[in-house]
Amino acid sequence: MTSKPANQATSRAEPITDGLALESPKGESALVVEHLTKRFGERVAFDDVSFEVGYGEVFGFLGPNGAGKTTTVRTLGTLLEPTSGSATVAGIELCPENGPAIRSRISIMPESPGLYLRLTVLENLECFAGLYELNNVRWRIERALRAVNLEDRANDQCGSLSKGLRQRVALARALLNDPSVLFLDEPTSGLDPVASREVHGLIASLRERGVTIFLTTHRLEEAERLCHRVAILNTTLRLIGRPDELRDQLFSRSLDVRIRMPLEEPNAVLRGLPGVEGWRQTPSGYTLAVTDPEIAAPQVARALVGAGAEILSIAESRHSLEDVYLELIDEDVEARRR
Amino acid sequence: MSFSWTRVRAIFIKELRDYRRNRFVVGTMTVLPLLFIILPLIQVFNAYAHVDSTNLNLHVGLSMLYMLVIPAFLPSTLSAYSVVGEREQGTLEPVLITPIRREEFLVGKALAAFVPTLIIAYVVFGIFLAAATLFARPAIASAIWSGTHVLVQLLFTPLLAGWGIWIGIAVSARSTDVRVAQQLSMLGSLPLLAVLALISLNVITVSSGLAIGLAAVLLAIDLLAWRVVAAMFDRERLITGKRA
Numbered sequence: 001m002t003s004k005p006a007n008q009a010t011s012r013a014e015p016i017t018d019g020l021a022l023e024s025p026k027g028e029s030a031l032v033v034e035h036l037t038k039r040f041g042e043r044v045a046f047d048d049v050s051f052e053v054g055y056g057e058v059f060g061f062l063g064p065n066g067a068g069k070t071t072t073v074r075t076l077g078t079l080l081e082p083t084s085g086s087a088t089v090a091g092i093e094l095c096p097e098n099g100p101a102i103r104s105r106i107s108i109m110p111e112s113p114g115l116y117l118r119l120t121v122l123e124n125l126e127c128f129a130g131l132y133e134l135n136n137v138r139w140r141i142e143r144a145l146r147a148v149n150l151e152d153r154a155n156d157q158c159g160s161l162s163k164g165l166r167q168r169v170a171l172a173r174a175l176l177n178d179p180s181v182l183f184l185d186e187p188t189s190g191l192d193p194v195a196s197r198e199v200h201g202l203i204a205s206l207r208e209r210g211v212t213i214f215l216t217t218h219r220l221e222e223a224e225r226l227c228h229r230v231a232i233l234n235t236t237l238r239l240i241g242r243p244d245e246l247r248d249q250l251f252s253r254s255l256d257v258r259i260r261m262p263l264e265e266p267n268a269v270l271r272g273l274p275g276v277e278g279w280r281q282t283p284s285g286y287t288l289a290v291t292d293p294e295i296a297a298p299q300v301a302r303a304l305v306g307a308g309a310e311i312l313s314i315a316e317s318r319h320s321l322e323d324v325y326l327e328l329i330d331e332d333v334e335a336r337r338r
Numbered sequence: 339m340s341f342s343w344t345r346v347r348a349i350f351i352k353e354l355r356d357y358r359r360n361r362f363v364v365g366t367m368t369v370l371p372l373l374f375i376i377l378p379l380i381q382v383f384n385a386y387a388h389v390d391s392t393n394l395n396l397h398v399g400l401s402m403l404y405m406l407v408i409p410a411f412l413p414s415t416l417s418a419y420s421v422v423g424e425r426e427q428g429t430l431e432p433v434l435i436t437p438i439r440r441e442e443f444l445v446g447k448a449l450a451a452f453v454p455t456l457i458i459a460y461v462v463f464g465i466f467l468a469a470a471t472l473f474a475r476p477a478i479a480s481a482i483w484s485g486t487h488v489l490v491q492l493l494f495t496p497l498l499a500g501w502g503i504w505i506g507i508a509v510s511a512r513s514t515d516v517r518v519a520q521q522l523s524m525l526g527s528l529p530l531l532a533v534l535a536l537i538s539l540n541v542i543t544v545s546s547g548l549a550i551g552l553a554a555v556l557l558a559i560d561l562l563a564w565r566v567v568a569a570m571f572d573r574e575r576l577i578t579g580k581r582a
Binding site: 040074077078079080081100101103104106107108110112113114115116117118119123126127128129130131132133170173 | 342344345347348349351352355356359360427428429430431432433434435436437438439573574577578
């Protein structure tokens with residue numbers, strides 16, 4: 001695997017500009033986090049974390065278990081006090097006095113749905129509507145239930161619902177107060193593939209509606225599918241950007257060439273081709289490090305045909321977000337060993 | 339953002355709905371009052387007419403004491419569940435991430451234990467008074483209505499309940515197990531019940547004025563207990579088990 005050294009994401013990431021409504025009417029960001037650190041005694045939960053999330057953005061927060069993802073969410077949700085650093089959440093400065101004001105403008109859906117199982121869906125939502133001091137409670141509850149396709153289960157006792165349905169009720173609860181920022185902490189944790197797909201669908205529909213979502217997960221396909229940008233945390237923030245940017249930052253672009261028989265003198269054929277920076281042999285052919293696959297591919301094809309090779313395929317290597325993630329986490333593991 | 343009675347009401351209603359479907363709570367709310375109405379009635383109906391005034395007072399005092407067990411133990415059992423129960427169900431974090439203040443949370447929880455207790459305790463006491471007046475021997479009925487028995491009962495029922503509630507919530511906020519919390523909070527209610535036992539059994543003779551004075555002291559203790567419990571209620575500790 002050809003890889004570049006990972007950039008340490010200590011500086012604030014650039015806001016994405018792919019046509020999304022990222023800025024609030026006031027031109028603020030939904031979340032601004034600067035050098036935030038949380039320690040429990042000697043143990044560091046997360047350290048010197050800085051990033052910015054725009055309004056309407058779905059921001060993925062990835063990391064292995066114990067990386068500090070949930071602690072970050074709890075800190076931004078004013079449940080925990082940061083040890084140092086500063087943050088602005090939904091336009092309000094993060095400090096203990098602003099706790100109730102911040103909490104009224106955000107919602108957090110914890111990993112466990114945390115429903116009152118003896119109460120019905122409606123009673124659960126009524127309780128939380130009261131806690132947010134909402135008006136038009138009936139209308140808001142109906143709207144939230146409609147958003148998660150649970151209108152017909154309003155009078156069911158929560159204890160009788162499946163895990164997936166409970167997760168949907170928790171999502172409805174999180175939507176009750178029209179949050180400026182919706183924190184979803186491992187929303188598909190423990191769900192079967194069907195229930196996970198349903199939750200993904202709901203998140204995608206929220207994304208379409210321009211809801212700002214801070215999604216913590218260690219399911220990389222989930223982040224890749226749903227998030228505009230992702231950050232990878234492993235106590236410190238390791239990398240931040242769009243999934244394709246991260247791939248480009250971390251890995252050289254490359255072409256996978258499959259041929260029927262190996263070349264007799266590959267160096268003579270592949271060396272010096274325009275756009276080709278290097279090559280290595282694989283069981284079925286060669287992997288070429290290239291500057292631009294679109295320029296290099298025709299050159300490579302011509303050279304191989306000229307050398308009498310039978311080409312089976314030439315394709316750009318696509319690194320997944322999982323490759324990026326594993327590369328970074330492996331680096332951390334190796335660094336700790338050293 | 340100021341203290342919100344809407345949020346207190348939300349917690350209060352949620353608690354009552356939860357109690358209604360909790361077999362343990364329904365059982366406790368049924369069995370305890372039933373037990374402590376039967377025992378005092380047996381006590382007063384078994385008292386002989388010719389017993390001397392000291393023994394008569396002892397019978398009446400003991401009956402009254404049985405009824406004080408309701409406000410001592412019922413709210414402490416309910417409130418012991420208030421925080422640790424939420425934590426066990428995983429519902430504490432979703433509540434704490436709403437704009438609710440700790441005072442609102444605590445008052446909502448306390449009222450949900452206080453109101454049913456007060457209703458049950460006074461209804462039981464009313465039944466006892468009616469039954470004793472109508473069916474007990476006249477000397478017994480007269481002994482019940484004379485002295486400070488009724489006043490002590492009326493005054494100390496809510497105050498004893500208040501103490502039990504704050505002890506229960508304090509223990510609950512620091513516990514990791516519901517049953518342990520319930521047992522500890524019942525133990526915490528005992529010292530105050532012991533003092534009231536001495537009054538009910540006439541070991542300490544109190545006048546009406548002294549009874550009111552003692553009630554005022556108990557009210558001050560209840561208010562102080564509320565402040566202490568509110569100070570103990572630390573979000574970070576409740577979520578992570580560690581102090582900020």
